[in-house]
Amino acid sequence: MPPRAAPLSPEDRREALVRATRPLLYEHGRAVTTKLIAEAAGVAEGTIFRVFESKDALIDETIARAFAPGDVLHRLDEIDPGLPLRERLLAMTSILQQRFLAIFELMRALGAVGPPQHLHDRPEIVTGLEEVRRRLLALIEPDADRLTMTPERVLHVWRLLTFAGSHREIADDDLLTPAQIVDTVLHGVERTDG
Template structure:
């Protein structure tokens, strides 16, 4: 480009792209500030004029609702669970599942706490689909499990949830390796013989 040529204007975003960009920008601000986040903070974070927020969503509350809906949408999370390779070693699969679940629980819990609200509990259909996904991931290792896949899914979900919520955990944090070892081996490991009498 020569010195006399003017740079072209940046491509204008569609309404959907602008909304997605604003949702991505507001989510970390909601985690930090809750509902007290200002439209000025959102605009600065997104690198836009404040009026763009209102053209894209109508109000700050509409933007917050859209951000919450995106975080609560189970499908992207299910897709990540489905992407876990059933051929991985069992220990690696469990660690991957734990990391995915703990990350989701921590993010949703932090967001709901920051906003002073709670999301709806999972529906029976959502729990069933989760169990089916976990069953497919764990299928190659069924002979090694002491429980059915549905029970394994429940245990993994329960422990990952408890570890992700600080007031439930009530003590030092667990990392993914700690949780994986707890799920796989408990606190004493697999019994090798009858306990002494």
């Protein structure tokens, strides 16, 4: 039996359970047991049901948190807007690719082919993803006069290539590197040497 957990507020307890559940979902998917979750969180199994109505409710909350932008916004804010465009795009690609890889791995573990429908009901996720888009666009816009497409269109093409190049099934298990993605977006694939 695990040692008795320190008293936490219901919100702090929910947070601790979500944090403990996320890595277990990668390993067990939805088949994870409340016993495993309780052990990982260092609480008694019944504690879960004091703050979540069911195991499914805990799993759904954990999945929603995984899809929320999380630290992506902070990491984007750390990109120096004074860097050359290619360097900014490389940093952006690394951040987004790491996020996509984590999300795709979670979806694979859950046996899902797309994000759960209930995420569209979460305004904080919709708003957060729009904020990610806004910050990405702000990192491209300073070079608008050097681009053959609008910054919005460059962002769209870059995101599509980053998404597809980061998805093992779409990329035939041959993931693109951030440099390959960025150089394809910036320079295309046609030789210009002769």
